Amino acid sequence: MRDVHRDAFAGSEGTPAEVGLVDALRADVGWIPALSIVAVEPDGQIVGHVVATRGHVDGRPALGLGPIGVLSRVQRRGVGSALMHAVLAAADARDEPLVVLLGHTEYYPRFGFVPSTELGIAPPDPEWAAHFQARALTAHTPELTGTFEYAKPFNDL
Template sequence: MLIQRETSAHVAAIRAVTAAAFARPGQPDQIPVEATLVDELRASDAWLPVLSLVAVNSAGVVGHVLGSRAWVDSVPVLAIGPLSVHPDHQGRGVGQALMHAVLGAGDALDEPIVVLLGDPRYYSRFGFRLAEEYGITPPVPEWRPHFQARTLTAFTPDLRGRFKYAEPFDRV
């Protein structure tokens, strides 16, 4: 498996992987909002092409992670999501490889902190903690148990405040 930057040749495969990863039981023909979100983020100013990564093996694209611009008050930070792994390849380390790659790339780009909404049982293995431990509040109070952050090398403790996703997150 190889982790590399997304190219225009990957767009259709990313959409298919994301749709498969987030498919709702009993709704096989409905496109998940996560697939729409990837397309909308890619078309926005918040998309960070250097932090849109794919996992590729002999089967093609089997996973994808997207980094986009977000803010804590007026400070730019990195939002991660969605993280998608095709169901046929889940549990094989694809998501782990993508997360390590995007965290390393974000650190190399001097991002101070990475924020995401997800299962703490999964993301804690990558050093994520509840964002409120860092004084970062979610845009939706009900997200608190799943709203997480991980500091990177450029983090300073004065980075505190209300988190804001890029505008495409508001539309989906």
């Protein structure tokens, strides 16, 4: 997984922050093994990874999605979309109520994400508001509103 995120987020010198973030998330109480999903080629090579970890909305359980990474040589071939569908389906099957992410506003709506404020969810940093998105899952209730808090490693970035 480290190699996937290193390649997917390459662009500047040094190790991308996402590599260390995944390591820190794996060691955190918010890590949910069933929501760490990899994409594998027929030869067994891991080419993509997505993770959702325990977060909270005013103390109530929810999920924070990310990072999601795909090796550059297989990007734009549907691997990222397959990972998104898989992690959202797995979260829904676990009766999770809500998934949030910070991401591109023209990409993530195809997976059902809307501006988080439409669901009454405030970002942990108000400056993120334009890109902070949420998706309600089957177990969602309208009472789940408030400010989202990511797993601790996100705060250490």
